[in-house]
Amino acid sequence: MSETKWLSADERNAWVKLTAVLELLPAALDLQLSRDEGLTHFEYFTLAMLSEAPKRMLRTSALAARTNATLPRLSRVVTRLEGAGLVERSPCAEDRRATNVALTEGGWQKVVAAAPGHVAAVRRLVIDSLTPAQVENLSEILTVVVKQLDPDGRMLASDS
Structure with missing residues (x-):
């Protein structure tokens, strides 16, 4: 058994701050979206990814990667969104084993209504407190971390 390589004071400081962001940011995003639109951040993100897709539809596996x-x-969230009339599932014509998820007109209206408040929250909570250089540095740092967490590049965040 090898000896533990403990974090240095600087590494621990960075780690503690990252864990604070991991805890605080999702709750803050959920609060804004829940208050304003009755959605969780993940529900909004799911609708947003569908809104950007061709014909506002994706296979479930592609939607999972994008979100x-x-x-x-994803299945649990799609079930809730489907119950609210925001998405609908259908068999995939190209692959009978797969399922497509499509944004309904109500889902489109919901994401259009939610987007301005969400962008304002993202700006207020993260982007506007950083300089352009810090935004670029943050993106570079997170690219390295995402590659470590998703070495096969399956997630949308791995594309950038």
């Missing part, structure tokens, strides 16, 4: 989600998590 950085596991199929079981």
Whole structure:
């Protein structure tokens, strides 16, 4: 058994700050979207990824990759969104084993209504407190971390 390589003071400081962001940011994004639109951040992100897709439709596996989600998590969220009339599922014509998820007109209206408030929250909570150089540095740092977490490049965040 090898000896533990403990974090230096600088590494620990960075790690503690990252864990704070991991805890605080999702809750802040959920709060804004829940208050303003009755959505969680993940529900909004799912609708947003569908809104950007051709014909506002994706295979479930592609939607999972774009939302950085596991199929079981995505399935639970799609079930809730489907119950609210925001998406609908259908068999995939090209692959009978696959399922497509499409944004309904109600889902489109919901994402259009939610987008300005969400962007304002993202700006207020993260982007506007950084300089352009810091935004670029943050992107570079997160690219390295995402590659470590998703070495096969399956998630949308791995594309950038």
